[in-house]
Amino acid sequence: MKALLIAECRDGKFLDYSYELFGFAAQLGADTTMLLVGKEGELPECGGTVYLADAGRYGEQNPDLHKRLVLAAVERERPDYVVLMHSSYGWDLAPRVAAGLKVAQLSEVVSVADDGFELPCCSQKMRRKAKPVGSPVVLTLQLGAFPAVKPGGVPALQRIDAEGEGKLEFLGYEPPPPKGVDLGRAEVIVSAGRGIGKKENIEAIAALARALGGEVGASRPVVDSGWIEAGHQVGTTGQTVSPKLYVACGISGAIQHLAGMKKSGFIVAVNKDKEAPIGEVADVLVVADVMQFVPALTAKLAK
Amino acid sequence: MKILVCIKQVPDMESRFRPDASGVWYSEIDMAFRVNEYDEFAIEEAVRLKEKLGGEPELTVLSLGPDRVVEGIKKALAMGCDRGIHVQDSSSHLKDPWQVASAIAACARGENYDLIFTGLQSQDRGSAQVGVMLAELLDYPCATTAIGFECGQGTVTVKRELEGGLRAVVRLKTPALVTCQLGLNQPRYPTLPNIMKAKKKEIRAVPVSEMLHEEPRTVMAGFYSPPKKGSGIVLEGDVPDQVDKLIGILKDKTGLLR
Ligand SMILES: Cc1cc2nc3c(=O)[nH]c(=O)nc-3n(C[C@H](O)[C@H](O)[C@H](O)COP(=O)(O)OP(=O)(O)OC[C@H]3O[C@@H](n4cnc5c(N)ncnc54)[C@H](O)[C@@H]3O)c2cc1C
DSSP states (O other): OEEEOOOOOOOOOOOOOGHHHHHHHHHHHHHEEEEEETTSSSSSBSSSSEEEEEEHOOOOOOHHHHHHHHHHHHHHHHOOOEEEETTTTTHHHHHHHHHHOOEEEEEOOOOEEEEEEEEEETTTEEEEEEESSSSSEEEOOOTTTSSSOOOOOOOEEEEEOOSSOSEEEEEEEEOOOOOOSGGOOEEEEEOOOOOSSSGGGGGHHHHHHHHOOEEEEEOOHHHHHHSSSSBBBBBBTSSSSOOOEEEEEEOOOHOOOHHTTTTTTTEEEEETTTGGGGTTTEEEESSSOOOHHHHHHHHHHHH | OOOEEEEEEOOTTTTTOOOTTTTSSSSOTTTEEEHHHHHHHHHHHHHHHHHTTTTTSEEEEEEESSHHHHHHEEEEEEEEEEEEEEEEEEGGGGGOOOHHHHHHHHHHTTSSOEEEEEESOTTTTOOOOHHHHHHHHHTTOEEEEEEEEEEEESEEEEEEEEEEEOEEEEESSSSEEEEEEETTTTTOOOOOOHHHHTTSOEEEEGGGGGGGOOOOSSSEOOOOOOOOOOOOOOEEEHHHHHHHHHHHHHHHHHHHOO
């Protein structure tokens, strides 16, 4: 069995989460080759073949050209699997590759099942199993679902090329918005999720944060709705935090939020839904209406 | 200018999900359905563009699914779309992304849409494939994960959100397809007068059998709760009691409270 792993390069740097592709291939027991649109000075630490296309020529954000590079590598390697991360790069590129090959794609694989793959669904509350028809199969992997494995060694480089231009013109990167509050240093973070219901209720969350001597964090919808400034957002596209205590108030526990806070020392979640995925990482799940529980807790702490 | 917005209906994510009789997807019994969150950003962006261009573009909203999805189409019409297409499919939940994209492409082909907006992904299936595959089928340039959108002369500029808050700015020639990410805009609530007006707008029904001639490339094989690894304490009951118990636990386990 053979897997073609599509690694990533961003702003000239090889992205370390690409090593999770090897972790996945090891679970399948597949032989691997890698494709990277990158730079000669930034190569993965692995033996075997690495197809390298020059990012200077093909761009880092030019999915049409990248698709054609992948198709060229597939032509040479005839893999059973083409594997990408379920990242902004992977979910953008994978469907183009699947469409180009006229084959199945499974998105955000979290584990390998006996006769298929497991995928999260319903905002991570549920799982489903899916089986691809035909071959090869294009897969994207949930970030963090498979261990990062660094095979070590020096790759045998093979150049790979594609004709023509892409359909997108890349105008450049923009840095993330300024942080405002440095949640990275807080010992306690009390975070508000959409479950608080409305902007006015932020105050109750802030009051609990003050009572615990901590800062206020937030999930993305709370920021997007303008209930609090962007600097408070925790998650993949916000800040990564690891306080001693994290209190998640009315937050469902989407993977992108968990990615930013699951390393917290002690996690308390307040949620009216006993089945909310946040329960998977919480040390304590308080099943309650957040706007009843939080003020009551704050009042008791003040005594 | 012609614009197409593709939307899907999904259950309220706070619902209790249970397998249906087939065992491969959820039961719809007692489910409340609404427009997929990501698609609301798509509708809003299209309506804003129409408003900005002085109402000139013709805005079509399309949804593939059973009869209930007409409710979603009506919401989009009340938000400002001009007309709807309902691709009738009572077993849309069993179609894979390739089939859904193919059926929509069959509807869109020959219509010469200048712009197509879709959500980045659906909240229930979460595949993030339909928009991109639709673009591939129509041979449109496509940008995903849009958190910024601007329309120029024969081009659009899209700000894509990458990990860590980094953004990539890309330019595409129209016709083009854009998949919309949370935070692209603030979707409006339909007003009562607009809900009334929407009632007069046309919704054309098309049976999926006329649009779809593709076999599935993936087979659904199971639907279940994730294995529980959470070994945390669950506090239920009345609030004062929960408060006392939690304070006790925090004193015990964190050393943050005296
Ligand atoms: C590319 C990408 C990047 C993303 N980046 C981030 C990120 O950095 N950070 C982030 O947070 N999200 C991010 N998201 C969004 C993420 O997928 C979720 O949509 C988001 O985290 C959900 O926020 P939430 O939990 O507050 O809201 P919801 O998912 O709507 O959950 C609300 C929760 O509150 C509970 N609730 C409702 N009412 C009450 C009540 N009265 N009392 C108690 N509980 C109640 C509900 O049961 C539910 O569990 C990203 C998404 C994508 C696609």
